[in-house]
Amino acid sequence: MPPGNEYAAEQLKNQGNAHFKDGDYGTAETFYSQAIQKNSKNPLLFTNRANARLKLEKWEGVIDDCIRSIELMKENMKAFFYLAQAQLAINHPNEALSSALMAYELCTNSSQQTSNAATISALVLKAKKAKWEIRERDRIRRRADLLSELEAKLEEDYKKDVHEIEDRIASGSVGTIEGQEEKADRKKEYDDKINDLRTAFALSDPENLKLREVPDYLVDGITFEIMHDPVVTRNGRSYERATLIEHLKRSPTDPLTRETLTIGDLRPNMALREACTEFMERNSGWVYDCVDGEVDGDTRWAHLSCT
Amino acid sequence: MFATKRLQKELIKLNEKLPPGITLVKADDLKEWLMDIQVMDDNPIYKDETYRLKFTFSGNYPIEAPEVVFTPVQTPSRPIPLHPHIYSNGIICLDMLAREGWSPVHNVESVCVSLQSMLTSNTKRERPEGDDKFVKYNTRRPKDINFVFHDNGV
Numbered sequence: 001m002p003p004g005n006e007y008a009a010e011q012l013k014n015q016g017n018a019h020f021k022d023g024d025y026g027t028a029e030t031f032y033s034q035a036i037q038k039n040s041k042n043p044l045l046f047t048n049r050a051n052a053r054l055k056l057e058k059w060e061g062v063i064d065d066c067i068r069s070i071e072l073m074k075e076n077m078k079a080f081f082y083l084a085q086a087q088l089a090i091n092h093p094n095e096a097l098s099s100a101l102m103a104y105e106l107c108t109n110s111s112q113q114t115s116n117a118a119t120i121s122a123l124v125l126k127a128k129k130a131k132w133e134i135r136e137r138d139r140i141r142r143r144a145d146l147l148s149e150l151e152a153k154l155e156e157d158y159k160k161d162v163h164e165i166e167d168r169i170a171s172g173s174v175g176t177i178e179g180q181e182e183k184a185d186r187k188k189e190y191d192d193k194i195n196d197l198r199t200a201f202a203l204s205d206p207e208n209l210k211l212r213e214v215p216d217y218l219v220d221g222i223t224f225e226i227m228h229d230p231v232v233t234r235n236g237r238s239y240e241r242a243t244l245i246e247h248l249k250r251s252p253t254d255p256l257t258r259e260t261l262t263i264g265d266l267r268p269n270m271a272l273r274e275a276c277t278e279f280m281e282r283n284s285g286w287v288y289d290c291v292d293g294e295v296d297g298d299t300r301w302a303h304l305s306c307t
Numbered sequence: 308m309f310a311t312k313r314l315q316k317e318l319i320k321l322n323e324k325l326p327p328g329i330t331l332v333k334a335d336d337l338k339e340w341l342m343d344i345q346v347m348d349d350n351p352i353y354k355d356e357t358y359r360l361k362f363t364f365s366g367n368y369p370i371e372a373p374e375v376v377f378t379p380v381q382t383p384s385r386p387i388p389l390h391p392h393i394y395s396n397g398i399i400c401l402d403m404l405a406r407e408g409w410s411p412v413h414n415v416e417s418v419c420v421s422l423q424s425m426l427t428s429n430t431k432r433e434r435p436e437g438d439d440k441f442v443k444y445n446t447r448r449p450k451d452i453n454f455v456f457h458d459n460g461v
Contacts, residue, residue, distance in 0.1 A: 222369060222411040224316040246370050247411050255410040 009039035016048060025055040043072035043079070050082040062086035077106040084123055093130035100124045147201050151194060158190040218276050222247065222255070227276050231266040234259070238269045310368040311337055317414055329419045332359065339363050341378075343385070344419050346426045352389060353426050359385035360422070361397075362415055372409035374449050375399060375418055391431050396442045398449050400435065401425060 016031030032049035039045065046069035053061040066083035070076050080103035087096035100123045107120050162183055169179035214226045220240035230238040235257050245263055247255060254261040314337040321331045332341040340362040346353040363374040377387045377397035387393065392400040402408030403421055435441070 222313075224313050243370075243411070250370060251407065251410075253410070255412040258410070 005038045006042075009035040009042065009045065012038065013045055013048065016052070020048070020052055025052045028052045029056065041072065043069040043076060046072070047076070047078045047082065050079065050086075054082055054085060057089070059086045059090045075106055075110075077103050077110065080106065081120060081123070084127060088123075088127055088130060091130075091134075093127050093134060097124065097127035097131055100127045143201065147197070150197060154190060154193055154197070158186065161186050214279065218272070218279055226279065227272065230269040230272045230276065232269040232272075233261055234265055238272055241266065241268075310364055310366050313369055314364060317416075321416065325416065326420060328423060329416065337364065340415065342415065342419055344423055344426075346423060348427055350427055350429070352429065352432055356388070357383070357385060358388050360419065362418075369411040369414065372404055372406065372413075373415070373418070375404050375422075376449060388426055389432050389434065390426060390429050391433050391435055392425070393435070394438050394441055395434055396445075398441075398445070404449070 012031050012035035016028045016035060019025075019031060020028040029049055029052040032045055032052060035042075036045050036049065046065040050062045050065035050069065053059075053065065062082055063086050066079040066086070069079040070083075073079075080099045084096045084099035084103060087093075087099055100120065104120045104124055165174070165179050165182050165186070168174045169176055174182070218226050220227045220230070220243060221237070222239055222243040225240065227238070227240045229241045231241045231244060232238045233244075233254050233256075235254055237254075237256055239255070244255070244266065248261060248263055252260060252262050318334055321334070325331065328345040328347045330343040332343050334340040342360045342362065343357050344360060345357050359378050359380050361376050361378040365371050365373075376399060377393060379385060379387055379397065387395055387397050394400075399422070401421065403410075403413060403418065
């Protein structure tokens with residue numbers, strides 16, 4: 001490297017930084033490129049240009065810069081961080097996840113960079129989510145293909161049978177009415193099979209559980225929520241203890257029959273409580289399984305978490 | 308406290324399926340809903356008419372009853388039904404909606420159904436006694452009025 005080039009590169013980098021600060025990322029990128037021409041051994045010039053290119057959404061450029069920067073300096077948290085973002089943007093979640101994890105590891109191992117931990121861990125989660133979404137999309141597509149293939153097979157068989165019956169009617173070996181009846185039977189058989197097949201697919205699909213409703217017998221008639229601690233009244237109806245007590249404080253009557261009812265009359269409904277607990281465990285278990293151990297933020301399930 | 312979640316669930320059910328003659332008009336928030344009801348039989352007093360109900364919920368719903376009144380609309384035509392328990396300003400005298408008669412197992416749908424049957428079973432084309440005076444001077448909220456539920460035959 002000719003003497004003075006390192007200094008010139010530093011000057012150009014500073015100009016690039018100034019433009020970056022002003023939000024003029026295009027000009028910043030140009031200055032960083034000039035700096036790199038003067039000094040191609042400084043990993044920071046590459047990460048700076050990668051950051052500018054990230055803003056300009058030049059994803060391929062970001063990836064090139066990060067890789068070159070990492071070649072120059074292995075423990076390069078910034079480069080891995082920018083790399084992960086670009087990989088996520090071009091829909092390579094697997095690579096993005098490993099880059100983000102690398103950045104995270106470097107970040108937690110270095111004392112001065114821990115303030116970035118939250119930002120990077122958010123990126124890790126984002127990459128995980130993207131990865132799960134792709135897997136889920138493929139899975140649904142595969143299932144749909146299999147289902148339509150099986151449906152086509154059933155339809156083919158059905159059509160063949162109908163043809164055969166029609167041929168027999170035409171040839172006179174079976175009466176018209178008898179033939180029609182046979183066709184109707186075959187049609188019903190076919191419809192039933194299709195229904196059973198679809199039901200079986202729907203049941204075996206964990207996605208299907210999402211739409212599953214809490215059965216009415218586990219639901220408190222006052223809050224319309226699944227019960228945690230059901231109590232039974234004298235007329236045999238069960239309610240969530242807390243909400244029923246709220247009602248009894250106001251009016252000591254059975255909500256349904258209006259007969260006198262006091263808090264002392266209530267008895268816990270053990271079997272129903274077991275059923276509620278079992279339902280909650282089964283369903284929230286699914287919630288956690290499917291998202292790679294991440295906490296599911298879906299509010300639809302918020303009521304299922306025991307409080 | 309309970310109101311939000313419970314109303315969200317009621318809304319989901321109302322959007323799925325409603326008994327005949329009951330329509331959800333507006334439920335933009337969880338404070339005030341508008342419902343339309345019609346009487347399904349041939350009672351000549353109410354035949355071919357539709358009435359608009361306004362539900363107002365407190366944060367304690369369904370432990371506390373909602374405030375339910377008929378509310379008049381010009382277009383489409385939504386008059387106040389003629390009934391010896393319904394004042395001409397839309398205030399309804401029904402024990403189910405009063406403090407003591409309410410039960411938290413009731414809901415928007417069951418209130419609408421009760422009002423349908425209250426209209427269906429009526430044969431008198433009249434307003435409550437003292438309607439003029441009540442409408443003119445009443446400043447209380449419907450829930451705070453202590454109606455005397457005397458003639459349960461109507």
